Structure formats: C-alpha cells, structure tokens
Amino acid sequence: MSDFLQMTLFGLSNGAILALAALGFVLIYKATRVINFAQGHFLLVGAYAFYAAIVVLGLHWSLAVLVGVAFAATLGVLVERFVLRPMIGEEAIAVIMVTIGLSSVLGGGVQLFFGTTPRETPQFLPSGALTMAGATMPWSRVAAIGIAAAVLVTFSIFFTRTRHGIAMRAVADDQQAALTMGISVRRVFALAWALAAVTAVIGGILLADLSGVSAGLAGFGLIVFPVVILGGLDSVPGTIVGGIIIGLLVQYTAGYVGGGLEQVVPFIVLILILMVRPYGLFGQTRIERV
Amino acid sequence: MAATSTGIHHRSYASELALRHTSAEKFRLVLVVLAVLAIPFVVSPYWLTIANQIGIAVIGAVGLNILVGYTGQISLGHGGFLAVGAYSSAILHVRGDLPIPLSVLLATLTTAVIGAFFGIPALRLKGLYLAIATLASQEIILFAVRNWEAVTGGRDAISVPRMELGGFVFRQDFHWYWVILPIAVLAVISARNLFRTGLGRSFMAVRDHDIAASAMGVDVTRTKVLAFAVSSGFAGLAGALTAHYTGIVTWERFTLEESILYLAIIIVGGLGSISGTVYGAIFMITLPALITRVGQDMQGTLPGIAEKLPAVQVVVFGLVIVLFLIFEPRGLARIWQRLKDYVRFWPFRY
Numbered sequence: 001m002s003d004f005l006q007m008t009l010f011g012l013s014n015g016a017i018l019a020l021a022a023l024g025f026v027l028i029y030k031a032t033r034v035i036n037f038a039q040g041h042f043l044l045v046g047a048y049a050f051y052a053a054i055v056v057l058g059l060h061w062s063l064a065v066l067v068g069v070a071f072a073a074t075l076g077v078l079v080e081r082f083v084l085r086p087m088i089g090e091e092a093i094a095v096i097m098v099t100i101g102l103s104s105v106l107g108g109g110v111q112l113f114f115g116t117t118p119r120e121t122p123q124f125l126p127s128g129a130l131t132m133a134g135a136t137m138p139w140s141r142v143a144a145i146g147i148a149a150a151v152l153v154t155f156s157i158f159f160t161r162t163r164h165g166i167a168m169r170a171v172a173d174d175q176q177a178a179l180t181m182g183i184s185v186r187r188v189f190a191l192a193w194a195l196a197a198v199t200a201v202i203g204g205i206l207l208a209d210l211s212g213v214s215a216g217l218a219g220f221g222l223i224v225f226p227v228v229i230l231g232g233l234d235s236v237p238g239t240i241v242g243g244i245i246i247g248l249l250v251q252y253t254a255g256y257v258g259g260g261l262e263q264v265v266p267f268i269v270l271i272l273i274l275m276v277r278p279y280g281l282f283g284q285t286r287i288e289r290v
Numbered sequence: 291m292a293a294t295s296t297g298i299h300h301r302s303y304a305s306e307l308a309l310r311h312t313s314a315e316k317f318r319l320v321l322v323v324l325a326v327l328a329i330p331f332v333v334s335p336y337w338l339t340i341a342n343q344i345g346i347a348v349i350g351a352v353g354l355n356i357l358v359g360y361t362g363q364i365s366l367g368h369g370g371f372l373a374v375g376a377y378s379s380a381i382l383h384v385r386g387d388l389p390i391p392l393s394v395l396l397a398t399l400t401t402a403v404i405g406a407f408f409g410i411p412a413l414r415l416k417g418l419y420l421a422i423a424t425l426a427s428q429e430i431i432l433f434a435v436r437n438w439e440a441v442t443g444g445r446d447a448i449s450v451p452r453m454e455l456g457g458f459v460f461r462q463d464f465h466w467y468w469v470i471l472p473i474a475v476l477a478v479i480s481a482r483n484l485f486r487t488g489l490g491r492s493f494m495a496v497r498d499h500d501i502a503a504s505a506m507g508v509d510v511t512r513t514k515v516l517a518f519a520v521s522s523g524f525a526g527l528a529g530a531l532t533a534h535y536t537g538i539v540t541w542e543r544f545t546l547e548e549s550i551l552y553l554a555i556i557i558v559g560g561l562g563s564i565s566g567t568v569y570g571a572i573f574m575i576t577l578p579a580l581i582t583r584v585g586q587d588m589q590g591t592l593p594g595i596a597e598k599l600p601a602v603q604v605v606v607f608g609l610v611i612v613l614f615l616i617f618e619p620r621g622l623a624r625i626w627q628r629l630k631d632y633v634r635f636w637p638f639r640y
Contacts, residue, residue, distance in 0.1 A: 035418045035421070035422070083612055083616070086616045087615065087616070090615075090619065092364065092417035092418050092421070093358060093364050093421075093553075093557075093561070094557075094615050094619055096364065096418070096421050097553060097554070097557050097611055097615060098611070098612055098615045098616070100550055100553070100608075100611065101554075101607075101608040101609070101610075101611030101612040101615065102608065102612060103608070104550075104604055104605070104607050104608025104611065105604075105605050105608035105609055105612065106608075107604060107608075108601050108602070108603070108604030108605035108606075108607070108608060109601075109605055111600070111601035111604060112598060112601040112602065112605060115597075222425070222429070222546075225422050225425060225426075226426075229422060259437065260433070260436065260437055261437075263429075263433060264429060264430055264433035267425075267426035267429045267430055267433075268426075268430065270422065270423070270426045271411065271423060271426045271427070271430070274411060274414075274415060274419060274422070274423050274426075275411060275414065278414070278415060278419055
C-alpha cells in the first residue's frame with residue numbers, strides 16, 4: 001500500500017510536468033500545425049537558463065524564474081520568426097526536420113556552455129517529506145504538482161477569458177476567418193511559440209529542482225509524444241489527462257513489472273492509440289485517413 | 291542520338307534507355323570513376339575510414355530516400371532497422387556459423403520483413419502521425435535489442451571476428467574499401483533503376499497522390515508495405531556491413547540520433563534524388579570529421595577546444611539541417627543542377 005501511494009505521487013508529479021511540456025507542444029500544434037520535436041530541448045534550455053541565473057549570476061530563485069521565463073519567451077519568438085516562418089506551407093517532413101535540427105542546435109549549445117556533467121541546482125521547493133500510511137512523500141513533489149496545476153489552470157483561463165487567448169483559439173480554428181476579423185495571425189504564431197517555451201521553462205525548472213539539470217532532461221521531449229497523442233494533439237485538457245495517465249503508467253510499470261519495460265510502455269500505448277483512435281481521447285476527429 | 295540546343299534526340303531505344311545521355315555526362319562519369327578508384331591509394335588511413343563510412347551511409351540513405359523521398363512516407367525508425375540488420379548478421383555469423391555473404395544476405399531479408407511489419411501503421415497514418423508512429427517503432431526495436439538478452443546479448447556489445455573469405459582476412463580499411471565500394475555502387479544503380487520499373491513508378495504515384503494512384507489501379511496498401519520492405523532492406527544491408535566492418539555491434543550505435551543523421555543526409559542531399567543521396571552522405575559524414583581535424587589543428591592557438599568539439603559538431607549538424615531547409619529545401623542535388631545550368635547557359639542567365 002505504501003509503495004502504491006509513493007508510486008502514485010511520483011507518477012502524478014512526473015505526469016504534471018509532462019502535462020506542462022505537452023501543453024506547450026499542443027499550443028504550437030493548435031496554432032501553427034507544427035509538430036515541435038524541440039519541445040524537450042526547450043525544457044532543457046529553460047532549466048539551464050534558470051540554473052545560470054541562480055548559480056552564475058547569483059540571483060534569488062524568484063528572480064531566476066523571471067529570467068528563465070523572459071529568456072524562454074524571447075527564444076520562442078526568435079525561433080518562430082527566423083526558423084519556422086520560412087517553413088510555412090512546406091511539406092510535413094521539412095517542418096519536422098527543421099524542428100529536429102533546432103533541437104540539435106539547442107542541445108549542442110547547452111553542451112557547449114555547460115559541458116555534459118549533470119549540475120545540482122539549489123533547492124527552492126520545500127524540502128522534507130510527509131510520511132503517510134508508511135509512504136514517504138517528498139514535499140517538493142507535492143509542490144511540483146501544485147505549481148503545475150496552477151499553471152495549467154492559468155492557461156485554461158487565459159484561453160477562455162482573455163482577448164489574446166480567444167484570438168489564439170480563433171486562429172487555431174480557421175486562419176482566414178481570424179484574419180478577416182482583424183486578428184494578426186503572425187502575432188498569434190509568435191505568441192504560441194513564446195508561451196510554449198514558457199510552459200517548457202516552468203517544467204524544466206520543476207524538473208531541475210526534483211532531479212538536477214543534465215542533458216538527459218531533453219529525453220522528456222520524447223515521452224511528450226505519447227502524452228499528446230493519447231490526449232489528442234489539439235486538446236488542452238487532453239494534455240492533463242494524457243500526462244497523468246502516462247506518468248502513472250510509467251511509475252506503476254517500473255514498480256510492478258520492472259526490467260526497463262517502463263521505458264517502452266509509453267510508446268506501445270502510442271502505437272495502439274494511433275492504430276485505434278489517432279485523434280486521441282479529446283482531439284478533434286479531423287485527422288486525414290488513408 | 292544527338293544532343294543539340296533543342297534537347298536530346300534519341301534515334302534508338304537503346305540510347306533512350308541509357309542512364310547517361312550526353313558526352314558531358316559520360317565524361318563526368320569517367321572522372322568520378324577514376325577519382326573513386328584512386329582514393330584508397332591517395333588519401334591517409336583516417337580519410338579512408340571516412341570513405342568507408344560514407345559508402346555504408348550511402349547504402350542506408352538510398353534506402354531511406356526510396357521511402358521518404360520517393361514514396362512520401364516519413365520514417366524516424368531507420369536507426370532501428372540498421373540495428374536489426376547489424377544484429378541479425380552478427381548473430382547469424384557468430385552463433386549460427388554462417389559464412390558472411392550468406393549472413394549479410396539473410397540479415398537484409400530479415401530487416402526487409404521486419405521493416406514491412408513496422409510499416410503497417412503507414413496504412414492508416416500520414417505525415418506527422420506516421421512520423422510519430424515510426425519514432426515509436428525506433429524506441430520499441432531498440433528496447434527489444436537491449437532487453438532480449440538470450441538473442442542479442444542485451445546491453446553488452448557483440449564482437450564480430452574479422453571477415454575472412456577464401457583464406458584472405460579483411461584487416462585494413464584498404465581491403466574493406468573494395469568490399470563496400472562495389473556494394474554501394476550496386477545499391478545506387480539498382481535504386482536508380484527501380485524508378486524505371488512499374489514498382490518504382492507506383493511508389494512515386496502513391497507519394498504524389500494516393501487516391502489518384504489507387505484510381506489508376508495501384509494497390510496502395512501493397513505499395514506502402516513494399517516501400518517499407520525495400521527501404522529497410524537497404525538499411526539492413528548497411529547495418530550488416532557496419533557490423534562486420536567495425537567488428538562490434540552495440541545498441542548505442544543505432545539510437546534515434548542515427549535515424550536523424552540518415553534523414554539529414556537525404557534532406558541535405560535532396561529528397562527524391564539518388565545522386566543527391568550520395569552527395570548528402572559525403573557531406574554529412576565528412577563534415578564532423580573535418581570539424582574534428584580543424585579543431586585538432588587549432589589546439590595550439592585555442593587550448594581547450596578539443597573538449598568542446600563534440601558540442602560544436604552537434605550545433606553545426608543542427609545548423610546545416612535548418613539552413614538547408616530554409617535556403618535550399620531541395621538540397622545539394624538542386625545546387626549542383628543550378629551550377630551546371632549556370633555553366634551551360636553562360637554568359638546568359640537562362
């Protein structure tokens with residue numbers, strides 16, 4: 001029972017961070033129809049920006065978070081303007097490869113400045129652990145779930161209540177109609193990339209606090225695919241459900257089956273979902289079938 | 291046959307069927323053949339190793355271009371197929387005691403069958419979704435390789451003894467060059483000719499418009515599965531050659547990065563161009579080697595650069611992909627074509 005509780009907590013916290021990374025992914029896909037293979041590297045860059053601000057510049061962690069977010073937003077806008085905008089209207093393979101190339105540039109850049117040794121970040125989430133029914137539950141994990149949930153709720157409100165959020169949904173729905181209503185599609189594209197980078201940065205900072213920063217953080221970008229396919233590529237609530245399901249699934253498989261099977265289970269789910277229900281649990285059923 | 295300013299006019303079926311038409315093309319072919327034959331006698335052992343790697347990459351990349359460039363099915367799982375080829379050939383040779391030519395042939399066929407199996411999602415998925423599905427196949431294949439210890443030896447590397455044929459041991463890169471070169475040439479020629487057959491044409495028909503293709507009587511299901519089989523057959527051959535050439539097989543060589551390298555080769559070379567694939571392989575394999583060389587030469591002036599080199603390679607690799615896609619999405623093949631046109635029409639622009 002105690003193992004189960006602990007696994008559930010770890011699964012939920014990983015799932016919450018996955019949901020954050022997936023949210024950025026879905027934002028970009030919804031607004032611009034681009035599959036962003038560099039999402040994991042945005043997470044990586046964000047975590048290192050935070051690390052650099054806190055350790056190299058010696059800032060307080062709250063300021064470091066702001067620096068990280070500002071850095072990510074700038075990066076997102078620049079990437080959209082100079083890398084993705086020339087690719088509008090190109091084939092799927094070209095768009096995929098340009099984001100893969102981008103991930104290589106980001107990953108290599110981080111390696112260039114920080115080397116390959118993992119770094120320890122100063123902890124800012126509450127330390128200590130809660131013991132409940134024999135299970136130790138680190139407060140930092142509980143806090144990570146709380147922060148991720150708060151961010152996800154903020155974004156949901158942003159999409160339904162603010163002008164920019166509604167403009168983004170309009171562009172996602174029909175670009176030409178949005179243009180005739182006076183919405184600047186370019187600005188929305190830039191905003192989507194900036195917000196995606198910001199969600200990735202928050203995920204990256206949480207991960208950095210839980211497990212330190214290393215090049216391995218980018219691997220999170222691959223598990224985002226099962227999450228978004230399960231939840232639906234264009235569904236914001238889908239990322240939350242998908243993130244939690246995949247997070248829990250990985251932890252339970254690791255705990256009860258073991259043998260490294262947890263690394264591959266998300267991808268088996270991914271293939272099954274693609275074969276049976278390619279638009280995921282909450283996605284729009286607009287997918288083109290062959 | 292006569293090549294005039296109004297075009298190439300054929301006077302016999304034989305001349306129409308030829309792969310090279312003009313005397314300029316034939317002349318360039320002679321130059322290329324001479325250069326390729328001279329390479330092992332001229333270059334240093336270091337660059338001969340690179341040449342062998344290029345040869346193997348050409349075989350694998352031609353296979354990937356058949357799938358991505360000619361059939362329009364995106365695959366991020368090519369590294370996995372290379373792994374299947376490498377492991378099958380190594381296991382058949384080391385444990386099954388089969389002679390190498392036979393084990394390589396069987397490995398090629400095995401990979402083709404496995405590739406066809408992992409191509410099944412392509413029957414229902416297109417574009418982005420297919421890319422994600424093949425990404426999953428890559429991860430699943432590598433997981434199987436790492437964990438199926440009874441067969442693959444798990445995470446431990448399999449060491450493969452040096453190739454020996456009729457008492458002759460292929461020990462040096464120089465020997466291997468004469469093994470890899472003919473196979474690579476054969477792969478390129480057979481791929482080039484594939485697109486003059488009905489099967490190759492049906493690949494392109496499916497790429498250009500699958501519904502129109504099926505209206506014209508192309509069996510889309512069969513074509514897609516066959517494209518995956520042919521493509522992964524080439525990958526299996528390249529993987530098997532890697533196994534025997536390097537003498538060691540480990541799963542770490544065939545990760546997602548390998549799949550991405552092969553995609554980069556065909557994008558930089560030119561999607562849907564066999565000659566472009568060759569240029570792309572030369573470019574993408576030579577580039578990191580060049581960076582290493584230049585970095586080592588600069589060691590004196592810029593100490594500490596050696597440890598930065600791997601990171602520089604990764605950044606340059608990514609930059610090359612991004613810049614090619616933005617400025618010349620049709621790759622080196624198109625650049626070469628433009629260069630030839632420039633010379634041909636000079637002093638006019640067109």
